[in-house]
Amino acid sequence: MAANEGMALVDLDGEGVDRAFRADVLAGLHQPQKAIPARWLYDDAGSQLFEDITRLEEYYPTRAETEILTARGAEFAGEIGPGRAVVEFGSGSSVKTPLLLRAIDPAAYVPLDIAGDFLRAAADDLATKFPGLPVYPVEADFMREVALPEAVKGLPTLGFFPGSTIGNMVPRTAVNLLRTMRATLGADSKLLIGMDLIKDPAVLEAAYDDAAGVTAEFNLNLARRINRELDGTIPVEDLRHVARWNDDFARIEMHLEARRDMTFEVAGESFSLATGETIHTENSHKFSRRSANALLLAGEWTPVRRWTDSGERFSLILAEATIPRSAP
Incomplete structure (x- = not known):
């Protein structure tokens, strides 16, 4: 039996932007530790990149x-x-x-x-x-x-x-x-x-920071998505992917770290990142x-x-x- 067309239940505004996505991004960028919920990593491009990640040697x-x-x-x-x-x-x-x-x-x-x-x-x-x-x-x-x-x-x-x-x-x-x-x-x-x-932190960190850089692209794709869907001006080329083990919370954390001081706009609002400051994009609790x-x-x-x-x-x-x- 062929798959049905499906029911579109995502709440879009008049310009076709997911209202929840915009609200989460803006709220997260206003926090002292900037953070965006990990579910927004999974647009169509992000979902495909994650499928690529699942085939990597490091990703067990x-x-x-x-x-x-x-x-x-x-x-x-x-x-x-x-x-x-x-x-x-x-x-x-x-x-x-x-x-x-x-x-x-x-x-x-x-x-x-x-x-x-x-x-x-x-x-x-x-x-x-x-x-x-x-x-x-x-x-x-x-x-x-x-x-x-x-x-x-x-x-x-x-x-x-x-x-x-x-x-x-x-x-x-x-x-x-x-x-x-x-x-x-x-x-x-x-x-x-x-x-x-929970396991050896070295195994965990390798799984989230692979040698081929696929996970880095997956993480950076979030910034590209923000630029594309929310009229963002984030200088993606000046961000780098960071994955680290946080033992206190038993989790791997992924961040986008600023390589230099930067200012940018998202949905008409202005934001800034200092060199070394991060946007926390994902937790992976063990x-x-x-x-x-x-x-x-x-x-x-x-x-x-x-x-x-x-x-x-x-x-x-x-x-x-x-x-x-x-x-x-």
Whole structure:
């Protein structure tokens, strides 16, 4: 079955600019430590660059997660069961998503993504690989509750959130997203989520600052996007990509660092960066078993099963929507 055209739910202004993107960029650039949420790295160009990153030698998470999905398919099928609508938060990978779909025999597949062109291309690819599976792409900001297509209402759901994207968020935001996912998926739902594990900082820093410079281009693409979509004048050539391990918060941080003093405009407002000052563009938190479980429980999900790859580098966790406790 061919993928449907999808539903455009992104809030655009009269000039076609995503209002949330503009609001987040302007608010972030006004902070003492300038920062922009990592989700805005993933426009169509950024999404393609990230796909390139997943194939790099230094970037182990995709290989580790793929190993789990390949080796544990029967266990996923036993725990999840057939007939669920798989709702993927972020366009499906050409490698990982088919492994899950083949293992669990779903009733439908609903990819959610804010990058419309990338979403539709991924949905078309999955529809071709699974001609008997209904595919319903939804163009949406999944940080907010999303109304699922009418065609899957009434079906039990499985949320799929691979790649440890949850690690890009500070704990408060991650908890809010997990609660939003529960609202999107419904009370009788499950969630299969990827979480990267704490390991040698040298391995982590190499994964986010590869020798070929692909991750640097991915990071710099955010500045180019701001210039293109928000009438920005950021001198991209005078920024450099920085990735560093922050042990206090158990996370890799990505920054865009100014090579010189600069002033620039974004959406009609003026900003400046001094030499060495940065725009904080991404966190990638790493987890222990306890911290992963604590995050899920705070987000109203109860962990029921955990899998890791043979190198203990990455985990996939299956959780069930927590049943609210009655007030005493």
